Amino acid sequence: MRDIHRTGARRSAPGTPLSGRVAVVTGAARGVGEGLARRLSDAGMLVALLGREQETLCRAAALLPNRSVCIEADVTDRQALESAARQVEEELGPASVAVANAGIAAGGPFTHTPADLWQRVIDVNLTGSANTARAFLPQLARTRGYFLQIASTAAFGSAPMMSAYCASKAGAESFAQALRGEVAPDGVTVGIAYLHWTGTDMVAGIDDHPVLKALRRNQPRFARRVHSPAQVADWLTQGIAHRAHHIYAPPWLRWCQPLRPLFPTLVAHTARRELRTHARGELAADVAVLGAGGRADWNSYRSTTRPGG
Template sequence: MPAGYPEGRVAVVTGAARGVGAAVARELSARGLRVVLLGRELETLRETAAGLPGSSYSIEADITDEAAMQGAAQCVAARFGPASVVVANAGISIAGPFAACDAALWNRVIEVNLIGSAVTARVFLPQLLRTRGYLLQVASTAAFGSAPMMSAYCASKAGVESFAVALRNEMAPEGVGVGVAYLHWTGTDMISELDDHLVLRELRRHQPAPARRVHGPAEVATWLARGIERRAPAVYAPPWLRLAQPLRPLFPYLVARVARRSLAGLSADELHRGVGVLGNGGRADWEAYRSARPTTPPQA
């Protein structure tokens, strides 16, 4: 580890039950950090933690619940000491036409991906200020160009990118680093149903061969861990994505062109096929959220 992160320092990873979050927790643990895994699925978190090479701890919390997250932050500080690294990775996604999507489900994606990231930063910033630590916000190339049928996810990832960049400039004088991780096609259960969603399938098909490659969570976690060690303002997974940054003004036009071709002539049934939450993690969050929220409207 570099001088900024000596062995034994504390890292918190949200959305750590599976996928990239679990892989990042594993990679940071192997590099000598004590890792706190935070998410909605306690048993899955514990299973992941049991396989880590170093010391770890699991906390079940909804990242959109400010009180629960404040409690989680206090627990981290009391058990391990203040966090030096926080990876805001938790996120969910849905696919389907905006007009056909349940309003509460669409809103939940924004709440988890954007508001949850802000809550994560808010509750752990006091610790990062003490350690002059580093926050890595996981975003996506979905922030580069918005794909139809993915409006909530694209909006939320563009939002977390803007949030993290603003926070970086605020926190730099305080000695806290803030980075944005841009992930491309990553082999998690969120894209396991990729071929069921026409627009995503077509967008990938029209990309150059290197851009179509799906990278495994472990490979992505290695890139992110290297970025964390460097306190990088931007981390690209895969690394060649940094070459795409100057071309970002072109991406919305390219995505729109492919989308128009893909959507032309589709029936209503085809457009609505596969509408819903993507991946087991997203489904777990949605089920927990639905079971907790009121089933009847409040009375005046």
């Protein structure tokens, strides 16, 4: 499940704190992961792109200005990640930055969501982040590096119809907070990035999910804006360069932190009102994996777990 692709001559970006260092980005085949890999490469980094979609992943790597490798690996597979970590060090050098970005989402009522799909979201988003940290922390300790956990405003207030995704992102935030104190004596900094509405294929069908549509509709106008993956990647790159403990995309999210105790009640009120207008059968029909990347992961997973797969 791994493929190494070497591309590009090294081109440094003099004067930047990231120049000449090695970065690892999971979930780098598309969306925010792809955009971040590009911005880190523009900043002079040597980038390892990890993901499930080999062809798409290596196509993204081939466009980077600096030397890169693409490695097809499932973040829920610890042995694959350990092998990937060895390959990164052999091909590029020890990682100074590791970004746990891989994630999938599934929408729909909990009672109608297949148990293995619900578990897969948890495995990729939460356990996959821990596996990524486990594989690359030895290198980060040697380089006194930076680990970035990609979280979400889903950790601020859990939305009905998105139970696995919200639980996984809240868990990933807690994991990163706990890890921060453990690895600080080794010189490793842990950051958490909070992403809001981002224009990836994961949110392309948001209007098909009544609760998410209602939550967005009831937010202030400025909070409804969908930001491009490129813009989010810019904010993330700035935070990585400063080894920030918290990165907010968009930046105004930092002012929401003191208000977090209010969000669960507000979300529940909006969701309850919206759910009353939909029949149970209608909601059950909305169970789906969101986005092309999530569907690629889910289809690949099912092909390997089915009898004879």
